[in-house]
Amino acid sequence: MSRLVMKFGGTSVANIERIRNVARHVARERKAGFDVAVIVSAMSGKTNELVGWCREAAKLYDAREYDAVVSSGEQVTAGLLALVLQDAGIPARSWQGWQVPILTSDSHGSARILDIDGSAIIKGFEARGEVAVISGFQGVNKDTGRIATLGRGGSDTSAVAIAAAIKADRCDIYTDVDGVYTTDPRIVPKARRLDRVAFEEMLEMASLGAKVLQVRSVELAMVHKVKTFVRSSFDDPENPQPGTLICDEEDIVEQQVVTGIAFSRDEAQVTLRQVADHPGVAAAIFMPLAEANINVDMIIQVASEDAGSTDMTFTVPAADFERTKAILLKAQPQIGFASLHGANDVVKISAIGVGMRSHAGVAARAFKALAEKGINIRAITTSEIKFSVLIEAAYTELAVRTLHSLYGLDKA
Amino acid sequence: MSRLVMKFGGTSVANIERIRNVARHVARERKAGFDVAVIVSAMSGKTNELVGWCREAAKLYDAREYDAVVSSGEQVTAGLLALVLQDAGIPARSWQGWQVPILTSDSHGSARILDIDGSAIIKGFEARGEVAVISGFQGVNKDTGRIATLGRGGSDTSAVAIAAAIKADRCDIYTDVDGVYTTDPRIVPKARRLDRVAFEEMLEMASLGAKVLQVRSVELAMVHKVKTFVRSSFDDPENPQPGTLICDEEDIVEQQVVTGIAFSRDEAQVTLRQVADHPGVAAAIFMPLAEANINVDMIIQVASEDAGSTDMTFTVPAADFERTKAILLKAQPQIGFASLHGANDVVKISAIGVGMRSHAGVAARAFKALAEKGINIRAITTSEIKFSVLIEAAYTELAVRTLHSLYGLDKA
Known part of the structure; x- marks a missing residue:
């Protein structure tokens, strides 16, 4: 079966009601014939709460302990989405970074993903028809076995890396906007949603201030040729818009001189x-x-x-x-x-x-x-x-x- | 060096200020010459919040996912206490159940501890003079590698089991009361704190409604002859009271007919x-x-x-x-x-x-x-x-x- 990675950010999983909405998106894609891996962020506000405690605990905090504390936000969401999916009759289980495992470097707080073994997740697809709900933003330090986080916005990177590891057909990044725009629509009401953006352009946009995707996730998508969509989690789950495709330059037919x-x-x-x-x-x-x-x-x-x-x-x-x-x-x-x-x-x-x-x-x-x-x-x-x-x-x-x-x- | 296990419940770690107070108790025991393993519960209120979300997510929830969600509370406290200890100049690191590892049965939500490998913690004592801050209430399913919790009050059991595994001289259970009383002092103002209680008596008291210790922790202490104190985390850390010792019947000199x-x-x-x-x-x-x-x-x-x-x-x-x-x-x-x-x-x-x-x-x-x-x-x-x-x-x-x-x- 074809495989799909879906990633949902903090506002998309802010409470149980929204998590149920996420489950509807997952259900649709399963019905369409995909084996699905879902990557989730922490419920919005949770990461800030956890970071606040770390700062209160120690001004110069040990990044390894910071990671142990902060990674718990994604752990909670993964478990809750698995529960909601099960409740909707969809086989599902949660995976923490160390369970997959997602192996990282030892630069705690902004670790790099070194390797992902996708075999256990694929086995879940094939043996049990199971949706894999994976905690974003986290992995496990290859050398020490301690939890390591990927830095702010790291769940995008988790999603693209998982997509590469399980050879997914597509990686859909669900967010609170419905795609990539020519510029910030709050500043320019005439901004247009782009149907397609080249990897290189997206990389520059992310580096230069567009907040829609984490820079490293775009790098990874470019290197591994992961077809990545940016789309809205607030669309009707039964009838969603496709969003913006991040793709190779060659796949963009009508090239503008300036894209954004x-x-x-x-x-x-x-x-x-x-x-x-x-x-x-x-x-x-x-x-x-x-x-x-x-x-x-x-x-x-x-x-x-x-x-x-x-x-x-x-x-x-x-x-x-x-x-x-x-x-x-x-x-x-x-x-x-x-x-x-x-x-x-x-x-x-x-x-x-x-x-x-x-x-x-x-x-x-x-x-x-x-x-x-x-x-x-x-x-x-x-x-x-x-x-x-x-x-x-x-x-x-x-x-x-x-x-x-x-x-x-x-x-x- | 002699080893000591100290366990702090939810009210003792309810916020960073109280966690700093816990660190003072730990500092005192280190100064007294102990290698210390600290077992912590979730910050008070957190477990209820997490359980509430699980219930909202699914009426009949999968205990494995429930465990993934609920165990995050202890994970946070362990990281925060490690940070606070480091901030006070005390080498420390957090350990999750799966990192120790604390191996459990597969009865998720009320798992039994099957085995604890204390060697990594002891190595931390010996090689780095490091306080081990261990998440209570959790372990890892021996067969599946999934997080398993021990049931309400399980952190007491974690503490006694760790004490047995690392051959600690003593296991101090810090709580919001200063020991075991002849009965609930809120009902009988004339209730007295007991200096010593026999394991068998404590087991009956816990089974029959006294909420001071979880039944299984007392069973474990009795089987492994772990000298266990129940004492207050709200005592002056520089000058604390000893609390109540749970010990063998033979160690109680003046035996009452009725103890409580x-x-x-x-x-x-x-x-x-x-x-x-x-x-x-x-x-x-x-x-x-x-x-x-x-x-x-x-x-x-x-x-x-x-x-x-x-x-x-x-x-x-x-x-x-x-x-x-x-x-x-x-x-x-x-x-x-x-x-x-x-x-x-x-x-x-x-x-x-x-x-x-x-x-x-x-x-x-x-x-x-x-x-x-x-x-x-x-x-x-x-x-x-x-x-x-x-x-x-x-x-x-x-x-x-x-x-x-x-x-x-x-x-x-």
């Missing part, structure tokens, strides 16, 4: 003025940040007014802003700069599309359009299939709408 | 009138109840006024009262009785003491004292070290106080 506009408010900008312009100065700035595990994104270097020195501007995640400033001020004697300026009222706006590969001047049109609206660009980065601009946060909506229209993404 | 008075309101009385008095009638009554897993306790048979027939009175757990009536009425043609009468406004009051073995007439004094207070005895059972009377529930307090004074248990 993403934005991220989680950015902060740091500028060092009058940095001594000598070899090794970039290393002096960025090595201590790398050692502190701070991701530096956009970097711009311009000659300063003062000869023999440059100004260096770059962005870091907003959450790391204060730490970044502290580290750099501490290293000021080694680096050698006159002053440090920072801003966290900035936003990074990105346009993504595999069509950029074959079209020149895509970004230039954006710069012009933004300039016409009086929006000052503070930094730019580009790659093969996307470009990003850093602007003042107050212009977020205006800039997103401008680019959305510019590239013909508005709904008719 | 227990009472249980979870009883219901059933009377069948004019039962045909022929061989096999008792089997006809009690076999169907046994098949329905209903525990019949006190049984009295008296000749009825109608010659050739008897009246049969017995007690069942109050929770099984309705089922009992339904089963008997269905079997009325086979049994042959005129009418069924039932009452659940009854209470069973018991006096317990190993001294009864060597003293005659202990129960007779009680019958006289109760009669003098105008309390009607509906049924009596006796065994070597206890006797119980069934009386109308309205007389509970009066009867308990009467017996408590009668046997010299009142505080000076």
Whole structure:
């Protein structure tokens, strides 16, 4: 029989009533002839409660104990969905990460899946016609046998990895939106739902601020060629919409130049003025940040007014802003700069599309359009299939709408 | 080094503040030179929440899934206590039942512990000076590898079993009372805390309604000769009281005839009138109840006024009262009785003491004292070290106080 993986997030399993609704979606797919593995998140709010306790217990908490505590949320949901499925007459059982097993690296709190043995789940399909309800977000440390979690949003990754392990035909990620949009519909009412998005585009969108899928789940789907749908758990279970298919570029017939506009408010900008312009100065700035595990994104270097020195501007995640400033001020004697300026009222706006590969001047049109609206660009980065601009946060909506229209993404 | 098991119940770990208090008790014992294994229950209220969800999910729930859901409560507490201990500078790690492992039978929801491999925990003591924080109430099904719970109060059993497995010097059961009392102090203000109770007495007290320890934990302690203390987690961690020692009869110097008075309101009385008095009638009554897993306790048979027939009175757990009536009425043609009468406004009051073995007439004094207070005895059972009377529930307090004074248990 064909196999299907279905993943349901926290809002889709927030209470027993919603879990019953999930069971209806599962029942439909079983009726359609699929062996089904369901991956579930914790009931919404539960993970935050558990994380809150960990923080209250210890400021610098042991990630292995954090994982033991936090993974319990998914354990509960898996058991409850199995109960609800059984109650609806559908054979089902729950699987914890260590029971499957889903083997992970030892980076607790953000572990990577190393290997999944899908044989026990497949045996459940074949011997007992059983739906496998699998706790998302968790696995077991290959070396120590301790519970390891995959980091926030990790259940998406669990789902895609399980789909690859059991060679599922499809992986359906059910969420509270009905697919992937050209941009956030709350900001641009004319945003359109996309029928298809290329893996590469989805990867950029997820990396650049679209919250619909975890980045690593998209990487995995791309590597293992897992046909992945993003769709709504709030559709009528008897008559659902197909959602958005994440697929190979070749499977997208009518390719747009730009597929979507993403934005991220989680950015902060740091500028060092009058940095001594000598070899090794970039290393002096960025090595201590790398050692502190701070991701530096956009970097711009311009000659300063003062000869023999440059100004260096770059962005870091907003959450790391204060730490970044502290580290750099501490290293000021080694680096050698006159002053440090920072801003966290900035936003990074990105346009993504595999069509950029074959079209020149895509970004230039954006710069012009933004300039016409009086929006000052503070930094730019580009790659093969996307470009990003850093602007003042107050212009977020205006800039997103401008680019959305510019590239013909508005709904008719 | 000497080893110690400490067990903390739900109210002792109800929030992070109380868990910090638990850590102080652990710190004291470590300072005193013990390697410590701590067994924890779920935070109070959590198990009820989880059980409520299971019931909402499915009326007739799969005990295996119930166990997966409900065991998560202890998992959370174990991780949190490990975090709090680490935060206080004490090396610690959490152990789930399947990690120890604690192997159980397959009777999910009320599994029996079959075997515990204490070697990993002992290695943690010896190699890393690590406190082992173990989730109570749970183990792993020896055959299927699924999580199995031990039934309500199972954490006491976990604690005693772990103590036996790691050959602990002592097992301290911390609770919200400071020991075992001669009777419930809420009913008899003159109740006294006992310094020592014999295993056999504690077993009877637990079976007969004293809620301080789970029956099976006392059985285990008795079989494995685990020196067990019942003590308070709300004592000053720097200067705690010793609590009550559960120990061998020989270790109790000054033996009382009666050690304690227990009472249980979870009883219901059933009377069948004019039962045909022929061989096999008792089997006809009690076999169907046994098949329905209903525990019949006190049984009295008296000749009825109608010659050739008897009246049969017995007690069942109050929770099984309705089922009992339904089963008997269905079997009325086979049994042959005129009418069924039932009452659940009854209470069973018991006096317990190993001294009864060597003293005659202990129960007779009680019958006289109760009669003098105008309390009607509906049924009596006796065994070597206890006797119980069934009386109308309205007389509970009066009867308990009467017996408590009668046997010299009142505080000076």
